[in-house]
Amino acid sequence: MKKVRYSLIALLCCISTYIIQAQKPNNLSYQAVLRNVNNTLIINVKVGMRISIIKGSEFGPSVYVETQNARTNMNGLISLQIGAGEFIYGNYRTIDWSEGPYFLKTEIDPFGGTDYTIISVQQILSVPFSMYADHAKFADTIIGDIDENDPIFSKSVAQSITRANISAWNNKVDSTVESDPIFMKWNKNYNDLSAKPSIGDSIRAIANGSETKLSAGQHITITGSGTLTSPYSIQANNVFTHYIGEYFVGGIVFHMYRDSLGIEHGLIVSTVDLSMDSQWSSIDTLIGNNAQSTWNGLSNTQAISNDTTIVVSAAKTCKNLVQANYSDWYLPSIDELYIMFSHRFDINRRLSQVNGSQLIGLSTYWSSTERDKTNALFFNCLSGTLAQDAKSTIKKVRAIRKY
Numbered sequence: 001m002k003k004v005r006y007s008l009i010a011l012l013c014c015i016s017t018y019i020i021q022a023q024k025p026n027n028l029s030y031q032a033v034l035r036n037v038n039n040t041l042i043i044n045v046k047v048g049m050r051i052s053i054i055k056g057s058e059f060g061p062s063v064y065v066e067t068q069n070a071r072t073n074m075n076g077l078i079s080l081q082i083g084a085g086e087f088i089y090g091n092y093r094t095i096d097w098s099e100g101p102y103f104l105k106t107e108i109d110p111f112g113g114t115d116y117t118i119i120s121v122q123q124i125l126s127v128p129f130s131m132y133a134d135h136a137k138f139a140d141t142i143i144g145d146i147d148e149n150d151p152i153f154s155k156s157v158a159q160s161i162t163r164a165n166i167s168a169w170n171n172k173v174d175s176t177v178e179s180d181p182i183f184m185k186w187n188k189n190y191n192d193l194s195a196k197p198s199i200g201d202s203i204r205a206i207a208n209g210s211e212t213k214l215s216a217g218q219h220i221t222i223t224g225s226g227t228l229t230s231p232y233s234i235q236a237n238n239v240f241t242h243y244i245g246e247y248f249v250g251g252i253v254f255h256m257y258r259d260s261l262g263i264e265h266g267l268i269v270s271t272v273d274l275s276m277d278s279q280w281s282s283i284d285t286l287i288g289n290n291a292q293s294t295w296n297g298l299s300n301t302q303a304i305s306n307d308t309t310i311v312v313s314a315a316k317t318c319k320n321l322v323q324a325n326y327s328d329w330y331l332p333s334i335d336e337l338y339i340m341f342s343h344r345f346d347i348n349r350r351l352s353q354v355n356g357s358q359l360i361g362l363s364t365y366w367s368s369t370e371r372d373k374t375n376a377l378f379f380n381c382l383s384g385t386l387a388q389d390a391k392s393t394i395k396k397v398r399a400i401r402k403y
Contacts, residue, residue: 026093027083033076034110041076046112050356051082052105052325053095058121060103062325064090067355069112086355089247089324100124114356115275240264242403245346249403250324252350254343255336269340269347270329270399271357274317280366280391282312286373293369297333297400300368304331314366318399329399331368334386336400337379344381363396 030051034042046069053064066085070078082104083092095102102124107116153159178184190196214232216222224232241264246253251268258264281304290303304315315331323329332340340347344360351357362382369377375388378395389395 027081028104029079030082030104030106031077031079032106034072034078034108035076041072042110043072043074043076045110046071047078048109048111048113048116048356049078049080049085050088050107050114050116051085052107053082053090053092053124054103054105054121054325055099056101058103058105058123062089062105063095063102064092065324066092067114088355240266242266244343245350247350247354249401250326251401252347253403254347255339266403267332267336267339268401268403269360270321270323270401271351271354273358274314274321274397274399277394278314278317278366278397279312279394280314280376280378281310282392283310284374284391285309287370291368291370293333295333295335297336297368298330298402300333300370301330304368304370314395314397315368317397321399323399326401329401331366331397332400334367334369334377334379337365337367338386340398340400341379341381341384360398361396366395366397 034047036042049068049070051066051068052062054060055063065088066082067088068080068085070080072078103121104124105119105121108118109115110118214222214226214234221235221237222232223235224230226232240256242248242253242256244253244255249268251270253266254269255267256264257266285307287303287307291300293300301315301319304310304313305319310316318329318331321327321329340360348359351359360381364378364380364382367377367379367386371377371388374390376391377386377388379386
């Protein structure tokens with residue numbers, strides 16, 4: 001009961017933002033005051049924060065995400081440098097501020113963890129000039145002399161370039177007619193040379209593919225025999241842009257594949273289990289073939305969610321999930337769960353480096369694959385096996401999405 005009371009208080013807390021300005025090295029200084037529902041300052045406590053910079057609108061994509069921990073002072077004030085936190089997504093240093101507008105989204109857990117209950121989104125109305133430096137555009141022509149005092153430039157080769165050098169380059173000769181009398185009197189050909197190669201050009205006539213041998217490695221196909229009439233052709237196969245264990249678009253990549261057009265797709269698992277374990281379904285009802293696919297969890301999830309007689313289900317919870325600014329999560333099928341389990345090492349290795357994440361443990365997880373009216377399939381990560389159980393049974397739930 002104590003935990004519930006704290007959560008309610010956290011939801012009613014308010015944030016007063018005082019300062020957002022650039023600080024060296026081009027970070028944003030952020031300050032806010034925390035008060036509780038009684039307007040009393042929250043002082044001397046550690047809070048957890050997730051900070052996102054969003055492009056275009058307050059509902060746009062995140063171009064940078066980081067997490068930080070801060071402590072309120074005697075006045076309830078927290079102070080931190082945006083850009084100096086624990087990296088989650090994006091690159092703060094490469095944000096082009098001229099392509100705005102940009103919005104600052106802050107999520108706060110007033111109890112120091114990652115259960116973010118205080119959310120604020122506000123537009124970044126101005127960015128100091130210094131933060132445009134990496135993307136500045138300079139005039140093509142500078143009139144008059146400039147006294148250069150940049151110590152880095154002064155030590156570079158460029159500092160020795162003069163106006164005369166530039167003029168010579170602009171007036172360079174693009175073409176000319178040869179007038180060298182010695183060159184013009186040269187009247188020799190290949191047969192006039194001494195010490196010519198003994199086999200001459202005949203090597204090309206007798207090439208039979210034995211001169212160079214190529215061996216195909218992993219994901220490489222080689223065709224042809226290496227002759228003039230059948231040259232080698234080297235083809236790379238099944239080379240993907242992303243890799244298993246990569247942190248990408250809201251989660252960890254655990255499977256890649258290509259469609260019939262050769263376009264790459266993949267599966268991404270959420271960084272955490274759903275906050276509460278769940279029943280597969282709150283009632284026993286047969287959904288049928290549309291929810292019984294062993295491989296298409298997205299189709300299963302849609303069919304389960306469309307059944308209005310089911311009030312609570314693991315699939316509906318996944319479908320309603322909004323995480324890392326993505327809302328297309330779903331409950332994996334039994335085959336997708338098995339693939340996820342097969343790559344648990346790579347997934348957990350990367351999750352251990354992501355702040356606020358939760359490893360895939362030795363628990364039982366619901367799949368979206370229905371077995372019959374009263375049972376559905378689940379996967380046991382302890383034994384590495386799949387089985388069926390009553391839909392009313394409580395189990396872990398981990399959402400996935402596609403890219």
